[in-house]
Amino acid sequence: MIICPKCKNSMNYKSGTNNGRSYEFYGCSTYPSCTQIVEIKDAHKYDNGEKSTPIWELPMEEQKERIRNSFRSEGLSWDEANYLADRWEKED
Known part of the structure; x- marks a missing residue:
């Protein structure tokens, strides 16, 4: 499970397209309270090894x-x- 570096809650995988450009990232599950994101390439740094x-x-x-x-x-x-x-x- 990816953990938010800011508030320590779990993060959710997000993907989609915006104006023809695709995106992928992890966003804090407490959004809009916490707006922290983690890029896919950095997600391993915040993985606690637990399953969601x-x-x-x-x-x-x-x-x-x-x-x-x-x-x-x-x-x-x-x-x-x-x-x-x-x-x-x-x-x-």
Whole structure:
């Protein structure tokens, strides 16, 4: 698992294209609270060797927090992210 050098939380892999240019990096999982990124070529420096825990194995409140942060990082408002996170349910 890649650990944020700034706040010590886990980081998420991000990739995509912007104006025809592709990008890859690790971004802090607490974004927008922490905006730290790590370039792919430097990721090995921050790898603690642990595997990530799948979201469905986390306590419900932590699942909702991660969902909320994910929606916020995609540009949704705080109210929209809260609305969607509050409707998050674990499937049995």
